Amino acid sequence: EVQLxxxxxxxxxxxxxxxxxCEASGFTFSSYAMTWVRQAPGKGLEWVSGISSSGSxxxxxxxxxxxxxxxxxxxxxxxxLQLNSLRAxxxxxxxxxxxxxxxxxxxYYFDYWGQGTLVTVSS
Amino acid sequence: QSALTQPPSASGSxxxxxxxxxxxxSSDVGGYDYVSWYQQYPxxxxxxxxxxxxxxxxxxxxxxxxxxxxNTASLTVSGLQAEDEADYYCSxxxxxxxxxxxxxxxxxxxx
Numbered sequence: 001e002v003q004l005x006x007x008x009x010x011x012x013x014x015x016x017x018x019x020x021x022c023e024a025s026g027f028t029f030s031s032y033a034m035t036w037v038r039q040a041p042g043k044g045l046e047w048v049s050g051i052s053s054s055g056s057x058x059x060x061x062x063x064x065x066x067x068x069x070x071x072x073x074x075x076x077x078x079x080x081l082q083l084n085s086l087r088a089x090x091x092x093x094x095x096x097x098x099x100x101x102x103x104x105x106x107x108y109y110f111d112y113w114g115q116g117t118l119v120t121v122s123s
Numbered sequence: 124q125s126a127l128t129q130p131p132s133a134s135g136s137x138x139x140x141x142x143x144x145x146x147x148x149s150s151d152v153g154g155y156d157y158v159s160w161y162q163q164y165p166x167x168x169x170x171x172x173x174x175x176x177x178x179x180x181x182x183x184x185x186x187x188x189x190x191x192x193x194n195t196a197s198l199t200v201s202g203l204q205a206e207d208e209a210d211y212y213c214s215x216x217x218x219x220x221x222x223x224x225x226x227x228x229x230x231x232x233x234x
Contacts, residue, residue, distance in 0.1 A: 035223070037169075044126070044228040045161070045169065045212050059222040062124065100159075100174055108216035108223060109159035109174035116168055 002026040002112045004096050009117030016086050016121070022079040022096030022114055030054075030074035033099040033106055036081050038092035039116075046092075049081060050099070064090075086121045093118050124217055127152065127226035134232040135203045143229045145196040145213030151224055153194035157216035160189060160198045162209045169212065173198060200231070208233045 008020040022034070035050040049070040050059040058070050069082040079096050093116040100111035128146040135141040145152065145160075152158055158176045161169035171180055173189035176196065186201045196215070200207050213226035 037225075045163075045214075045225040046126075047214070047223040047225060050222050059219075061222075095168055100171070102175060102178075107175055108155075108157040109171060109214070110161070110169070111171050111174070111180065113168040113170070 002098065004098065004112055004114035006094065006096055006114045006117040009094065009119045011120045011122065012086055013123050014087060014121055018083045018086065018119060020081040020083065020094055020096075020117060020119070022081075024077045024079065024096075024098070027098070029072075029077035032101065034072065034079045035097050035099060035110065036070065036079075037095045037097055037110065037113075038090075038119075039095070040089070040092040043092075048094070051079070083119065086119075088121050091119060091121045124151075124221040124224050127213055127215060127224055129211075129213060129226040129229045131227070132230045132232065134234055135200075136234045137203055137205065139203050140199060140201045141203060141231060142197050142199045143211055143213075143231070145198070145215075145226045147194050147196075147215055147224070149194060151215040151217040151221070152191065152196050152213075154218070155216045156191070158189065158191055158196040159214045160187075161212045161214065163212065164209050172211075203233050205233050207231060 005023045036048040067085045095116045097110035098112040100109040160173040163169040177189040217224045
């Protein structure tokens with residue numbers, strides 16, 4: 001059974017930093033691209049960042065580029081998101097999600113999601 | 124990258140059908156067959172319902188179907204049931220620079 005378990009959320013002051021983690025199990029983590037998606041309170045889903053299976057390629061939404069860094073440790077089946085220079089508008093539930101593949105090719109859908117971790121940026 | 128446009132709400136009586144649109148551009152929805160749809164209940168993580176425009180993951184009822192024409196994708200829920208009342212989001216691949224974009228979301232109400 002595929003499981004994704006996020007951790008690391010919490011309350012942080014504007015300008016502060018936080019590191020989110022997502023522990024994966026139930027699949028060969030090193031074979032799949034992964035992504036982070038966030039949802040502000042009462043708002044819709046927003047794609048935040050993605051990373052290739054090897055970690056060699058990373059992608060960011062314009063809203064977080066230069067402030068957030070995605071990384072992965074395939075030896076520990078863990079995905080990370082480093083959040084720096086946090087702003088009030090970064091307040092959201094952050095979900096990690098596995099990228100879906102079809103016939104061995106990345107198909108850019110999110111087939112498994114974690115339960116999310118809440119990040120609150122406030123003074 | 125701008126969010127894809129969905130109607131804020133849609134509704135139908137049990138047994139009826141409801142269709143949700145998802146409008147993008149030629150750089151996302153119109154340019155790739157990588158449109159997916161997600162169902163989300165309040166306080167819960169999203170669940171994949173449709174991928175690659177019209178493919179259903181195992182376990183998703185065949186009452187859910189997807190299609191695409193030009194820059195607009197659609198999700199149709201046939202034979203509405205009370206359990207279908209939820210928020211629905213579309214998503215599309217948006218190219219190597221933008222990667223992925225979500226729709227604005229649609230709240231489906233079963234009357």
